[in-house]
Every structure is written in structure tokens, then in C-alpha cells.
Amino acid sequence: MKKLPENWLTSGLIDFEYKKYLLLDYLANVKKEFAAKRLFPDFSDLMLHYRNLQQVREHKKLVYEQFPQRISRADFEKLELIYEKLVEDDETMKEIEEILDFATPRLGHALTEGREIYNYIESNLEITPVGITPIYHDAGYLFVENSFDRETRLYQYQLSIFENAYENYRGLHLAHLETLRRGLTDTYENLKIKLAKKNKDLPNPATFAIIAKVACPFEQSLLPVAKRTLLKYVSHLNAQN
Structure with a gap:
């Protein structure tokens, strides 16, 4: 670039x-x-x-x-x-x-x-909660799937606040966990249960799935837009509490 x-x-x-x-x-x-x-x-x-x-x-x-x-x-x-x-x-x-x-x-x-x-x-992203959404939304899991290649990427997310000399900003950090092709038993709900068993710090994690209905480069477009979509979605949930 x-x-x-x-x-x-x-x-x-x-x-x-x-x-x-x-x-x-x-x-x-x-x-x-x-x-x-x-x-x-x-x-x-x-x-x-x-x-x-x-x-x-x-x-x-x-x-x-x-x-x-x-x-x-x-x-x-x-x-x-x-x-x-x-x-x-x-x-x-x-x-x-x-x-x-x-x-x-x-x-x-x-x-x-x-x-x-x-x-x-x-406008071609669909975001949905996976299972029951807990009251705490600032940490959890995100599943991102491109409907064209059927690969599901699993992330752990954490909302954070960073500041400069003038203003505070809300940010969202993603940590990639794994990428897989889901089989019949790999429902989003089952993936959430498996992740909760692995990570005892998040026994009832907020989990969301974002599915892209349009083809675009993953790292340069889909993931950054999905990240911002999740940030807006979670911020809206927090504002309702």
C-alpha cells in the first residue's frame, strides 16, 4: 500500500x-x-x-x-x-x-x-445473537462467515476504551481463535458451548454471528466492516441496559 x-x-x-x-x-x-x-x-x-x-x-x-x-x-x-x-x-x-x-x-x-x-x-451483513445473550456484552465471541466460501472464522472480542489528549474512544479488539468449515453438528450454538467449556473465564459468553451475503476481500474489507458492525450492535445493547 x-x-x-x-x-x-x-x-x-x-x-x-x-x-x-x-x-x-x-x-x-x-x-x-x-x-x-x-x-x-x-x-x-x-x-x-x-x-x-x-x-x-x-x-x-x-x-x-x-x-x-x-x-x-x-x-x-x-x-x-x-x-x-x-x-x-x-x-x-x-x-x-x-x-x-x-x-x-x-x-x-x-x-x-x-x-x-x-x-x-x-448492508449485506447479517448479525444475529447466538443463544441467550447475557447482560454483559463487553466480552465474548464473534463468528464471521462468508456465505460464498462457507468458512467460519471464530474470534474472541473485548471492548475497550482508549483515549488521546482530548477525547475517549470505544474500540474493539479481536483475537482469532480458529477457522473451520462447519459440518452438520457444528451449529453456532454448539460452537458457543465448546468455547465456553474451554474458557472458564467466560462461562456464559455473549456470542454473535455475522454472515456476509456479498463477496469481498476478507482482511481488507469484510473483517473491518464486521468489526465495526459488532461494535455498533454491542454499543446499542449497552445503551438499552
């Missing part, structure tokens, strides 16, 4: 033609990935870049919360100091404004394309 650095706008040569080349080269690669229905990590990176450009345009300031888990506070402070010096340079700021005018709509168009693919995959 060809990445665009988080600080691509302010690092190196501040020149419109140079930044234009960097951006178009990056977006050409993103387009290839999206054409193959490979969403991540490009979709997440696009959101980061687009939001940061919006913040720069609106506030002439880089915002640390746009970089969760991607840049340390110390590194960000250095980046912010560099940008503050650039703001004081009228000629440099004119060049940055020109780059912003060029980059923002193109990143926005690519982001819209990625969001359409995401929504298409998400």
Missing part, C-alpha cells in the same frame, strides 16, 4: 506541483484498491487526511484528535510548531491555500467512493 504521510501538507517542499504529484499518485493507488473492493487501511487514511485538511482550512491549525493512535503527543507538538511558523509566512500560506483548494475536493470524492463501498458491504 502506498501511504500519504500524515504531515504531507507541511513537510518537505511546500510547492503546489510537488504536492499535487504526491496526492495524485496516492489517490491513483487508492482507486486501484477500491476497484478491487479492498477498503482498509486506505479508507481510514482518507478520513484522516480529509478531516485534517478541513481543520487546516477552517482554523489554520492542526488538531491532535485527528491522529488517534497514529502520532505521539510529542511528535504532534513538533508538527504544530512547524505549522505555526508556516502560517506566519504569507507566501507559504498562499501556496498551502492553493494545495488545499486542489486536494480537498479530490480527497472528498475518493472518500465518498470508499463510503459507498463500505455501505454496500455493511
Whole structure:
């Protein structure tokens, strides 16, 4: 994957033609990935870049919360100091404004394309609880199955809260347990019982199955979208309690 650095706008040569080349080269690669229905990590990176450009345009300031888990506070402070010096340079700021005018709509168009693919995959996912769902939903098991290859991937999940300097975020960690082709006796309920017997720490685990009714790359698309689907589903259950 060809990445665009988080600080691509302010690092190196501040020149419109140079930044234009960097951006178009990056977006050409993103387009290839999206054409193959490979969403991540490009979709997440696009959101980061687009939001940061919006913040720069609106506030002439880089915002640390746009970089969760991607840049340390110390590194960000250095980046912010560099940008503050650039703001004081009228000629440099004119060049940055020109780059912003060029980059923002193109990143926005690519982001819209990625969001359409995401929504298409998400709308073709079916999530159902397996067995009786306990009151505690923040840890348990997730079964992800692609209806085309009939492979079922078993995961243990754990909800967590991580924070940056400004805000707390809810995240979800998945640990892959095994991948299998289910036989007649391998119902979701039987798989849940087997996992509960193996792991005494979760005697009555919350367990959910997500079935994909559309073909797409597993690691780059199906799994990340399924993960976010589970996070939304469990957050909704918690809000009801």
C-alpha cells in the first residue's frame, strides 16, 4: 500500500506541483484498491487526511484528535510548531491555500467512493445473537462467515476504551481463535458451548454471528466492516441496559 504521510501538507517542499504529484499518485493507488473492493487501511487514511485538511482550512491549525493512535503527543507538538511558523509566512500560506483548494475536493470524492463501498458491504451483513445473550456484552465471541466460501472464522472480542489528549474512544479488539468449515453438528450454538467449556473465564459468553451475503476481500474489507458492525450492535445493547 502506498501511504500519504500524515504531515504531507507541511513537510518537505511546500510547492503546489510537488504536492499535487504526491496526492495524485496516492489517490491513483487508492482507486486501484477500491476497484478491487479492498477498503482498509486506505479508507481510514482518507478520513484522516480529509478531516485534517478541513481543520487546516477552517482554523489554520492542526488538531491532535485527528491522529488517534497514529502520532505521539510529542511528535504532534513538533508538527504544530512547524505549522505555526508556516502560517506566519504569507507566501507559504498562499501556496498551502492553493494545495488545499486542489486536494480537498479530490480527497472528498475518493472518500465518498470508499463510503459507498463500505455501505454496500455493511448492508449485506447479517448479525444475529447466538443463544441467550447475557447482560454483559463487553466480552465474548464473534463468528464471521462468508456465505460464498462457507468458512467460519471464530474470534474472541473485548471492548475497550482508549483515549488521546482530548477525547475517549470505544474500540474493539479481536483475537482469532480458529477457522473451520462447519459440518452438520457444528451449529453456532454448539460452537458457543465448546468455547465456553474451554474458557472458564467466560462461562456464559455473549456470542454473535455475522454472515456476509456479498463477496469481498476478507482482511481488507469484510473483517473491518464486521468489526465495526459488532461494535455498533454491542454499543446499542449497552445503551438499552
